[in-house]
Amino acid sequence: MTVxxxxxxxxxxxxxxxxxxxxxxxxxxxxKAGRVHxxxxxxFEIRDGETLGLVGETGCxxxxxxxxxxxxxxxPPGVHAGGAVYFRPHQPCAVCRGAGCAECNDTGRxxxxxPSCHGTGCPACDHSGVETIDLTRIPEKQxxxxxxxxxxxxxxxxxxxxxxxxxxxxxxxxxxxxxxxxEVLVRAGLGASPNPLLRRxxxxxxxxxxxxxxxxxxxRGQRNHIDRxxxxxxxxxxxxxxxxxxxxxxxxxxxxLSGGMKQRVMIAQALACNxxxxxxxxxxxxxxxxxxxxxxxxxxxxQSRHKSAVLYISHDLSLVRRVCDRVAxxxxxxxxxxxxxxxxxANPLHPYTRGLLAAIPSRSHQRGxxxxxxxxxxxxxxxxxxxxFVQRCSYGVEVCGELDPELEAPxxxxxxxCFIHNPPDVATELPSFSKVTS
Amino acid sequence: xxVGTAVRRPAAPLTEGLGTRVRRFGEIAREVLRNPTTxxxxxxxxxxxxxxxxxPILIEPNTPNPYQMPRDWGALxxxxxxxxxxxxxxxxxxxxxxxxxxGARTSLRLSLIVVSITVIIGLIVGSLAGFLGGKIDELxxxxxxxFLSIPxxxxxxxxxxxxxxxxxxxxxxxxxxxxxxxxxxxxxxVIHIKQNEYVDAARVIGDSSLNIYMKDVLxxxxxxxxxxxxxxxxxxxxIGATLSFIGLAEAGLAEWGVLVSQGQAGISAGRWWAxxxxxxMVFLWALAFNLVGDGLRDILDxxxxxxx
Numbered sequence: 082m083t084v085x086x087x088x089x090x091x092x093x094x095x096x097x098x099x100x101x102x103x104x105x106x107x108x109x110x111x112x113k114a115g116r117v118h119x120x121x122x123x124x125f126e127i128r129d130g131e132t133l134g135l136v137g138e139t140g141c142x143x144x145x146x147x148x149x150x151x152x153x154x155x156x157p158p159g160v161h162a163g164g165a166v167y168f169r170p171h172q173p174c175a176v177c178r179g180a181g182c183a184e185c186n187d188t189g190r191x192x193x194x195x196p197s198c199h200g201t202g203c204p205a206c207d208h209s210g211v212e213t214i215d216l217t218r219i220p221e222k223q224x225x226x227x228x229x230x231x232x233x234x235x236x237x238x239x240x241x242x243x244x245x246x247x248x249x250x251x252x253x254x255x256x257x258x259x260x261x262x263x264e265v266l267v268r269a270g271l272g273a274s275p276n277p278l279l280r281r282x283x284x285x286x287x288x289x290x291x292x293x294x295x296x297x298x299x300x301r302g303q304r305n306h307i308d309r310x311x312x313x314x315x316x317x318x319x320x321x322x323x324x325x326x327x328x329x330x331x332x333x334x335x336x337x338l339s340g341g342m343k344q345r346v347m348i349a350q351a352l353a354c355n356x357x358x359x360x361x362x363x364x365x366x367x368x369x370x371x372x373x374x375x376x377x378x379x380x381x382x383x384q385s386r387h388k389s390a391v392l393y394i395s396h397d398l399s400l401v402r403r404v405c406d407r408v409a410x411x412x413x414x415x416x417x418x419x420x421x422x423x424x425x426x427a428n429p430l431h432p433y434t435r436g437l438l439a440a441i442p443s444r445s446h447q448r449g450x451x452x453x454x455x456x457x458x459x460x461x462x463x464x465x466x467x468x469x470f471v472q473r474c475s476y477g478v479e480v481c482g483e484l485d486p487e488l489e490a491p492x493x494x495x496x497x498x499c500f501i502h503n504p505p506d507v508a509t510e511l512p513s514f515s516k517v518t519s
Numbered sequence: 520x521x522v523g524t525a526v527r528r529p530a531a532p533l534t535e536g537l538g539t540r541v542r543r544f545g546e547i548a549r550e551v552l553r554n555p556t557t558x559x560x561x562x563x564x565x566x567x568x569x570x571x572x573x574x575p576i577l578i579e580p581n582t583p584n585p586y587q588m589p590r591d592w593g594a595l596x597x598x599x600x601x602x603x604x605x606x607x608x609x610x611x612x613x614x615x616x617x618x619x620x621x622g623a624r625t626s627l628r629l630s631l632i633v634v635s636i637t638v639i640i641g642l643i644v645g646s647l648a649g650f651l652g653g654k655i656d657e658l659x660x661x662x663x664x665x666f667l668s669i670p671x672x673x674x675x676x677x678x679x680x681x682x683x684x685x686x687x688x689x690x691x692x693x694x695x696x697x698x699x700x701x702x703x704x705x706x707x708x709v710i711h712i713k714q715n716e717y718v719d720a721a722r723v724i725g726d727s728s729l730n731i732y733m734k735d736v737l738x739x740x741x742x743x744x745x746x747x748x749x750x751x752x753x754x755x756x757x758i759g760a761t762l763s764f765i766g767l768a769e770a771g772l773a774e775w776g777v778l779v780s781q782g783q784a785g786i787s788a789g790r791w792w793a794x795x796x797x798x799x800m801v802f803l804w805a806l807a808f809n810l811v812g813d814g815l816r817d818i819l820d821x822x823x824x825x826x827x
Contacts, residue, residue, distance in 0.1 A: 153719055229724030241716040246738035255734075259725045285730075350724065 100171065100357050100390045101150070102126035105164035106217075108145050108154055115462040119145045121414035122164065124488060127358065129171075129190075132384065132391040134405030134422070136398060136437075140458060142414040143394050147360050150216055150392070151228055166216040169193070170231045171357045189388045190357065230260040233351035234360040238367040239343035243335035249346050250331035253315045256353045258284055261314070268310035271303060279303055283311075318349040322379060341372035345379070352383055359384070360392045365400070377404060398441055402426055410434050413469035414461055416488055420495030430497040432474045432514075468500070476512045480505060550818040557814025563807035567800075571623040578620050581773075586625060586686075588613035588773050596785065599792050607792040609781045613771070619796050621773035626804060629690060630755045634748050636694045641701020642744070648702070649709030650732055660706065663699050671696040672758060679767040686772060689762050693755055704747055708740035715739075746816045753808030760801045775801045 108120040120142040127133050135143045148154045150166055171190040176182050192211040197203055202210045216224065236242035244252060257265055262283050271279060281287050282295055282304055295304045312331070319327035322345040335343055344364060351359055361380065365373040381404060384391055395401050401408055402422060409419040410431065418431040429435045436454035456473035468474070471481040481500060489503040490496035497503070501512050551557050570577065574585075581589040591604070591612040599607040599615075606615035648659040666674075678692035712718070713736050721731045760776030762768070768777050775797035782793025 151723055153722060225725040225727065227725075228722065234720075234723040236716050236720060238716060242720040244717040244721070244735045244739065247734065255721075255726065256724045347720075350720075 137411030560810025645705030750812035
């Protein structure tokens with residue numbers, strides 16, 4: 082992992098070595114009962130090459146947050162109520178060509194310079210000189226170019242995330258056809274003379290009569306070269322995920338593969354274009370435990386090779402502890418605590434995080450005893466301006482029900498949204514871990 | 520990415536996944552052969568379609584219009600087995616065998632035209648409604664409801680009656696009735712399929728909406744349409760025969776319903792053949808397509824897969 086930035090001006094550090102940052106993101110859903118504040122002011126950043134874990138219980142908004150990166154939240158009923166998701170696309174480092182060197186901080190890639198100021202700093206890039214894209218505002222067409230190329234996603238259930246009507250080859254091929262059109266042509270030996278007919282064959286926009294033309298020589302031979310080039314790229318992508326016999330697997334339909342194999346195919350598809358950011362939405366929840374372990378190892382290994390940043394969404398704390406460099410704990414549409422993994426697990430600051438960690442069964446628990454946080458997640462329909470956790474919190478006092486704690490950092494590398502650590506500016510009774518109130 | 524170093528080259532270009540497609544087709548074919556009722560239906564269909572296609576070879580076509588029954592005024596109401604008329608003649612001297620064979624051609628034409636028109640219209644309307652949703656969905660589906668609220672036979676009858684008796688109008692009437700069903704089926708399927716995660720996954724790799732529809736939504740929604748279309752190949756002929764039976768086709772058309780209606784007057788007088796043979800054909804046609812349609816439904820339904 083990259084070492085946490087030295088205490089320089091925070092803003093500058095955030096801009097240069099973070100691949101994406103979420104600021105004040107609010108995603109609401111209109112329902113008959115009122116406005117559901119599913120994501121209500123979320124701030125965090127993902128640094129180059131790190132794995133950030135996003136944990137929380139069902140319905141706390143972690144999936145909606147992740148989906149906002151690629152604008153996959155259906156609107157309506159979803160409403161983008163504020164905030165932004167900034168993304169900084171990267172390109173391979175010119176010095177080491179992706180191998181990792183001192184110039185690129187061993188990540189193999191460097192940020193793309195801002196197109197309006199060419200790196201000198203302007204208001205468009207927040208004076209960082211780095212191209213910064215607000216994923217919530219760019220036009221659909223530009224977003225499509227980023228999806229699958231610079232940002233990729235792995236879904237929870239590989240059985241549902243693969244199209245049952247297409248072979249594995251055709252599903253992975255699509256990524257190359259959309260995002261690596263030129264590379265496919267070069268590989269097929271046709272880079273110098275991109276015949277528009279062949280080009281359209283690659284991006285699968287051939288008309289019916291064009292398809293007929295392509296079956297006749299000499300185009301037929303060139304078309305076969307293209308198809309073979311794609312085959313090679315697909316089988317190489319599959320081979321990277323350690324699928325045995327990728328050439329054979331390529332021709333299979335998803336229903337002919339096991340769950341673990343399907344997830345490997347998904348991973349191959351996601352990493353095919355070497356993305357800057359990989360979003361993994363509970364990638365192992367639908368798999369059984371033995372396969373889980375192998376998939377996690379695979380993701381870790383591929384991440385260290387590709388040096389992509391990973392946003393890892395999970396409700397499994399022990400898993401997150403193994404995989405992630407930093408952890409963000411979400412509760413009821415907010416991030417309540419964020420920090421380095423060791424910090425969070427060794428010294429949890431928020432009462433909710435404490436409750437979560439206490440709920441992990443361990444050898445010291447007696448058989449038959451499971452610890453739980455009392456109460457249930459509050460309704461997120463038009464919530465009052467108070468701490469979201471106050472009804473379930475053992476340390477809550479009056480001020481917790483009246484004011485909304487902000488996410489602030491009492492310690493280096495560790496931020497929390499709780500009045501125990503960040504007292505409000507009003508003179509009142511303060512909550513404390515030493516005082517159990519309910 | 521280390522591409523192409525340790526990777527064996529595939530033997531042949533795997534364009535369109537031809538090999539896998541053939542394999543899938545082979546699986547379906549094997550299922551059909553293993554299911555006796557489907558097989559019987561399939562044999563009947565092949566036989567009757569062969570009869571329809573080979574009609575000009577099997578029996579001398581009538582001139583100038585082969586779809587009109589030839590009249591043998593010297594042989595009225597002849598029973599089966601008469602020389603030159605193996606299945607007998609009608610009271611107007613029409614050869615029943617000619618009617619049976621060329622009637623198959625008429626039926627094939629009718630069902631193919633009606634089913635293809637209705638499937639296309641239904642696909643377009645249903646897809647627009649299901650994929651786009653919102654106001655378009657609401658508008659199109661209320662239109663469909665209007666069509667659905669009228670009983671299909673009476674609706675077809677009304678159209679044919681207004682436009683006048685002719686075979687073309689029967690096609691039109693049936694098409695106007697049948698497309699509604701497909702629109703509903705495909706809309707439901709599209710709404711169901713587009714919620715699948717692989718549609719999101721396609722969006723994630725940067726696919727456009729049209730591409731997603733053509734690649735991810737349509738191919739996975741089409742199965743019930745295939746089954747319904749097969750069933751309707753039979754139903755269309757059944758209702759078509761009903762309409763021509765009550766006199767909505769041209770008189771003297773070589774069509775099973777017309778023949779049945781010509782022969783019905785003679786049944787009480789013991790001249791059973793003119794109605795029975797074409798009636799039997801209608802029965803077999805509808806039966807065959809229903810058997811195959813039901814078989815396809817079982818074979819193509821992924822939920823029945825575990826039973827095999």
